[in-house]
Amino acid sequence: MTVLSKPVEVPKSRFSPIPVIDISDPESKHALVKACEDFGFFKVINHSVSSKLVSVLEHGAVEFFSLPTSRKTQVAGCPFGYGIRAIGRNGDVGWVEYLLMNANLDFGSHPFPLGRLKNPETFRNALLEYTTSVRKMTCHVLEMMTDGLGIKPRNTLSKLVSGENTDSLFRINHYPPCPLINNNTNGDNNVIGFGEHTDPQIISVLRSNNTSGLQINLSDGSWISVPSDSSSFFFNVSDSLQVLTNGRFKSVKHRVLANSRKSRVSMIYFAGPSLTQRIAPLTCLIDNEDESLYEEFTWSEYKNSAYNSRLSDNRLQPFEKKAVKISLND
Numbered sequence: 646m647t648v649l650s651k652p653v654e655v656p657k658s659r660f661s662p663i664p665v666i667d668i669s670d671p672e673s674k675h676a677l678v679k680a681c682e683d684f685g686f687f688k689v690i691n692h693s694v695s696s697k698l699v700s701v702l703e704h705g706a707v708e709f710f711s712l713p714t715s716r717k718t719q720v721a722g723c724p725f726g727y728g729i730r731a732i733g734r735n736g737d738v739g740w741v742e743y744l745l746m747n748a749n750l751d752f753g754s755h756p757f758p759l760g761r762l763k764n765p766e767t768f769r770n771a772l773l774e775y776t777t778s779v780r781k782m783t784c785h786v787l788e789m790m791t792d793g794l795g796i797k798p799r800n801t802l803s804k805l806v807s808g809e810n811t812d813s814l815f816r817i818n819h820y821p822p823c824p825l826i827n828n829n830t831n832g833d834n835n836v837i838g839f840g841e842h843t844d845p846q847i848i849s850v851l852r853s854n855n856t857s858g859l860q861i862n863l864s865d866g867s868w869i870s871v872p873s874d875s876s877s878f879f880f881n882v883s884d885s886l887q888v889l890t891n892g893r894f895k896s897v898k899h900r901v902l903a904n905s906r907k908s909r910v911s912m913i914y915f916a917g918p919s920l921t922q923r924i925a926p927l928t929c930l931i932d933n934e935d936e937s938l939y940e941e942f943t944w945s946e947y948k949n950s951a952y953n954s955r956l957s958d959n960r961l962q963p964f965e966k967k968a969v970k971i972s973l974n975d
């Protein structure tokens with residue numbers, strides 16, 4: 646199993662162009678829309694997710710990942726539960742171990758036991774409180790987004806991820822320090838923690854400790870590093886939101902590079918719709934159906950197709966409308 650790839654370029658600029666959105670200011674809606682168009686990615690500040698809660702969850706995660714591998718693999722499962730190196734079921738690997746959970750279940754009744762921890766109840770409660778709080782923030786961000794796009798009602802997007810039957814996931818990734826990294830002088834790193842991909846859902850919300858590694862792909866094809874910031878959240882536009890906006894917002898390609906010295910711990914909330922939700926460009930964003938760039942699908946159809954793909958595949962391609970070229974001579 647190899648997690649090596651060709652050397653990765655170090656970003657040229659020391660200044661990060663990543664948009665920062667103050668979600669306590671309603672006027673940020675314009676910057677938010679621009680960030681989704683230009684990057685499909687932005688950092689959120691002035692949120693109301695408790696730092697104490699984040700810290701309890703991170704401590705629980707660190708405790709879990711420091712258990713012996715034999716203990717952790719007792720709660721292994723595909724897709725939910727503990728995983729190491731293997732990502733998904735189609736042969737992708739990375740320098741990572743993780744816990745993947747269905748965020749709609751009450752974590753107390755989750756199919757895998759967290760009973761190996763010293764305070765499993767504290768961890769379970771933190772999981773539930775954290776995902777509830779992040780879901781609330783996500784809905785707020787989606788409502789600012791619809792305001793910025795001039796769409797009414799303002800819950801047009803947030804209602805897709807807030808109901809009882811929505812299909813949202815929660816993932817905690819741990820990237821241990823990697824001894825395989827070539828410590829060459831120009832700082833190149835050739836070990837992939839989590840390979841390049843887009844997320845299939847509507848929007849993903851990431852928080853990490855102060856170890857960098859996350860990179861996003863820009864529209865010119867270059868990669869830039871995202872400076873870590875443990876007190877903020879990073880949002881990325883995912884495939885279904887690209888379709889809902891008829892390609893106006895970009896589902897950003899991202900990846901994680903391993904670090905030779907420090908552990909990275911990240912927690913990602915993947916906000917998805919219900920399985921039966923129909924995904925198609927919002928009618929208020931197109932003048933008529935001919936302008937739609939995508940064939941309509943349900944989340945369940947897209948999810949099945951996505952989970953049969955490799956990480957770096959373009960999962961939206963099979964759903965793109967084939968351009969009909971009409972020749973005047975025909």
Ligand SMILES: C=C1C[C@]23C[C@@]1(O)CC[C@H]2[C@@]12CC[C@H](O)[C@@](C)(C(=O)O1)[C@H]2[C@@H]3C(=O)O
Nearest residue numbers: 724732733737844845951952953954955956
């Ligand atoms: C290789 C894969 C892992 C993944 C399922 C897939 O077949 C393609 C999409 C991958 C992804 C990326 C975002 C999330 O981390 C994830 C949980 C998701 O919903 O889609 C993973 C899937 C996974 O790890 O099972």
Ligand SMILES: O=C(O)CCC(=O)C(=O)O
Nearest residue numbers: 816818839859901911913
């Ligand atoms: O762990 C990270 O920082 C990002 C991981 C990621 O993109 C994912 O789990 O989909």
Ligand SMILES: [Fe+2]
Nearest residue numbers: 842843844899
């Ligand atoms: Fe991702």
